[in-house]
Amino acid sequence: MTDPYKQADRERWLRDLLCGALIGAGAILPGVSGGVLAVVFDVYRPMMETLSHPGRGIRKYWHIFLPLGIGWAVGFLGLAKGISAAYALSDAATIWLFIGLIAGTFPALWREAGKEGHGRAAWIACGVCALSVFLSLFYVRHVLRVTVTPNFGWY
Structure with missing residues (x-):
């Protein structure tokens, strides 16, 4: 019969390894922050x-x-090729996957930020920030027409 404490330790180790891999992958995914994933996985x-x-x-x-460090290295180094392959298969589906990953982190971040409570000012600040980011990105994309060619220095 296995010791339940050892089983729990093994499960926690594997969980931390997987979380580290996802945080490492988040460090290279466009728009996905490793820090946000650290908050979501409760290791921040x-x-x-x-x-x-x-x-x-x-x-x-x-x-x-x-395990977080080992997982981070695996995620950062190992998933780079997988992400490149996903873009090659379908760049639209891969971009929508990233949008989903970003949107999926918002509830956990809102919960973490709201541990002291959400007032009317928090909702207004959230709306103003979201609108300003959207307008800034819209301006850069459609008015300035900036394009970035990925290279080592840019990353």
């Missing part, structure tokens, strides 16, 4: 605590960061 606070107090944070969270 341990990361920030470790950055603010490295000695204490590493001692406290090393068991989380080991």
Whole structure:
């Protein structure tokens, strides 16, 4: 019979490995932020605590960061080819996948940001920011007509 604590530790390790791979992939996906994914996967606070107090944070969270780091490397390095292949198969479907990933992170971010409560001002600020980002991107796309050629320096 297996020990339930060891089973839970194994499951947590695999979960952190997968989360790390997705965070690493998020670092290379256009529009998807590894930081946002860290918030969604509930590893952002341990990361920030470790950055603010490295000695204490590493001692406290090393068991989380080991699989996250391995997963991040796999996701960052391993999924780059997969993303390139997805664009080659269907750039429209891949772009809509990224839009879905971005939109899917909004509820978790809103919950995290609203732990102190959402007032009327928060809703107004959210709307103003969303509108200003949309108008800025619309201006760049349709008025300035800026195109970016991807290269190493641009990334």
